Amino acid sequence: MVRVAGGYVSSRAVAEEVAQDTWVAVIEQLDRFEGRSSLKTWIFRILTNQAKTRGVRERRTTPFSSLVTDREAEPAFPPDTFFDExxxxxxxxxxxxxxxxxxxxxxxxxxxGHVIQRAVDTLPPAQRLVVALRDGQDLSAGEVCAMLELSEANQRVLLHRGRAKVRAAVSEYVERLGAKV
Known part of the structure; x- marks a missing residue:
């Protein structure tokens, strides 16, 4: 059985696993044997099906050890990329x-990003400046107030109104996008 399985798979170890899997399948499916062929033929049919399936699966995967080309003596990935033994x-x-x-x-x-930038560009100059400094440059409220000579209350109002208009533009974009999907 191992020799027959070896014709479909790449190594003896895999062929032995296929033979073991075949015996498990035979035991599990013995009640389905109808006697239309000899028991030996039925078992070897299970074996060849198991070996073909395993061989196809092996061809679809590439062991990492095969990623080394003849020109290079190093593996394709550094050894610390994988857990050791x-x-x-x-x-x-x-x-x-x-x-x-x-x-x-x-x-x-x-x-x-373009939708947000267009929305910021359409803001009144004071709102655009506060939003750009606070959200675009990550400046604190105190820094913006000092830079633009604004009161904290005025800076908060400008920021709130500017963000509200940008949020409305983003919501409109998302709704249009949802309608397309």
Whole structure:
């Protein structure tokens, strides 16, 4: 059985696993054997199906050890990228792989940035200046008051009104976007 399985998979160890899996499948499905063929033929049919499935699965995956090319003697990733043999998850990534940014997320982010910038640009000059300094430059209220010679109350009113108009523009954009989806 191991020799037959070896014709479909890459190593003897995997062929032995396939043979074991075949015996488990035979025991689990023995009540489904109908006798239309010999028991040996039925068992070897299960074996070949298991081996083919395992062989296809193996071809779809690439072991990290095969990422080393003939030209280089170093692995494709530094060894500390993976847990070592003493760790419970030996061979697995030591750090999670960062999430991929989807192109549409990037486009929406850029588009939203443009919506916000247009909304800020349409604000009256005093509101635009306060919003730009507070939210764009991360200045404190005291710094903005001193820079523009405004009272704290006036700065708060200008900031509140400016943010409210920007928020309304963003809400309108989100509603239009929701209608398209």
């Amino acid at each position: 003493s760790h419970r998850w030996s061979g697995h990534w030591a750090q999670p792989v960062p999430a991929w940014e989807l192109p549409e997320d990037h486009l929406l982010s850029d588009e939203l």
